[in-house]
Amino acid sequence: MIEIRTVQVTRYVTPLKEGGSLPAIAEADDDFTYVVKFRGAGQGIKALVAELIGGELARVLGLKVPEIVFAQLDSSFGRTEPDEEIQDLLKASIGENLALHYLAGAITYDPSVNKVDPIMASKIVWLDALITNMDRTARNANMLIWHRELWLIDHGAALYFHHNWTGHETASKSTFPMIKDHILLAQATELEKTDATCKALISEEKLKEIINLIPDSWLQDYDPDYTPEMVKKTYFDFIWYRIQHSEIFLNTAIDARAALI
Known part of the structure; x- marks a missing residue:
């Protein structure tokens, strides 16, 4: 739990x-x-x-x-x-x-210095495509090296569908073309293998557990027609649909990587 x-x-x-x-x-x-x-x-x-x-x-x-x-x-x-x-x-x-x-002493990830395991790189690319995280690029990696390990930070730009709340059903089908700018895309050589692994790890129950962590006090002013419970259900529906239909964004990532190399 x-x-x-x-x-x-x-x-x-x-x-x-x-x-x-x-x-x-x-x-x-x-x-x-x-x-x-x-x-x-x-x-x-x-x-x-x-x-x-x-x-x-x-x-x-x-x-x-x-x-x-x-x-x-x-x-x-x-x-x-x-x-x-x-x-x-x-x-x-x-x-x-x-x-x-706070990871005291951590340094920003530098792709010219730090190489990432292909499975890990593929998991990160898969996750960012799932949650439509546009902010993991060469300009702003949002990854740190701490104690010689890679740590992810700052997912605040993800799930950008929620800034246009009424469009979540259409947004859930997004191929997320911005994945082409992902800082780890070139190293993500195991995307197809990782897809099955990640889908197995994020069960319906686990996703609901994560969504239910959101404090109701944060969700009062999303939309006058939505209760906090309805807001949470919308987040769940958006992410669960993308997990169940991961080929929507997976194929885009694979094609974008092919274009890189």
Whole structure:
């Protein structure tokens, strides 16, 4: 059973201004340090939902992702922050946010230095095509090397269908042509073999378990006609359809890789 811990943020350390949503390094009451993604950021709560779903699906596939936790901010947090933009962000983020364990000393993945096992590369490409993650390119790898192992971070740009909520049925059939820009596509030599493996690992029950991790408080304002339960069902239906019909995106990835080499 998947369990997500909840921590209380105790100290804002520093912003990560290279991130468009102004994530920050912060300390929590469990004495660990985290990269906090804020609900009040410009990308909003939907980025947190994508981060949670994408990260936990990656973990099910045996890929390394920093521990994901819910990060609570109370109303007094950030009052002494001198930067007005950051103070406004913190005020807008009171309540439940998302955070990933901070991998101190990690370095950004560099394809010219770090080679990835073909099965792992294929799993990552398959996952990103499944969840329509457009943000794992040479320009922005969103992968770190930590203790000589590859770790995946930042899935907030995935599941972009949810920014046009009424189009989820059409979006579930997307071939995801942007996979051609994936940083690991050239190394993903085992896509067909990986397809069967990944589909076996993500069972219907496991996917429901991941979707049900989403706090109802994050889903109140998606659409006036959708309850949180209906929103969760839409996420499930979107991903489960793509798993069951993975040839939709698998063939696109295989063709894109062939064009590369």
